[in-house]
Amino acid sequence: GEDVEQSLFLSVREGDSSVINCTYTDSSSTYLYWYKQEPGAGLQLLTYIFSNMDMKQDQRLTVLLNKKDKHLSLRIADTQTGDSAIYFCAESTPGNQFYFGTGTSLTVIP
């Protein structure tokens, strides 16, 4: 399968911005996604970006895509304690196959 890599942990103070990074290997990816997983719950889609875009903003969330470097990031502005969770990036291929990263555990310190 394809490799999708993320750093494992991130801690930020409440009110600061969080930036979660992801790298992937498949240059033919069609969509890239960010999912949030809270303890004991399934994955919740936060946002996604089409591979021919380089930025997408949705309220407190900003997604940046550098297709040349195969790098995706998620910025959360004004991070709140309710944002504490595991964040997964994922990519889909033209064949509609999905590959998930290992997840980044975000801890928000009050």
Add this chain to the structure above:
Amino acid sequence: EAGVAQSPRYKIIEKRQSVAFWCNPISGHATLYWYQQILGQGPKLLIQFQNNGVVDDSQLPKDRFSAERLKGVDSTLKIQPAKLEDSAVYLCASSPTGTRDKNIQYFGAGTRLSVL
């Protein structure tokens, strides 16, 4: 609209026993996925259905895992016999078939399996 439903939420079995999980996707979603999520890892696709046909089962350990979606709606995933390394959360997801949305997956809460 109702989300993806899975049952049971938790299951504890001994190794070599059998277990089955059930998934009801969002109404009208033609594509259904089963994932295995081992603690500390991202979800790994086991099998993908389009209606009642299998699209991708390349990562399904077919000697012990089986899945079906006979009427193109609900699906069951079975493990027989279970091994210790099968302890994981089994996630079901579905996606619609519209061109614009077909790549967005909606996940159920998962079934947490512990094999002792």
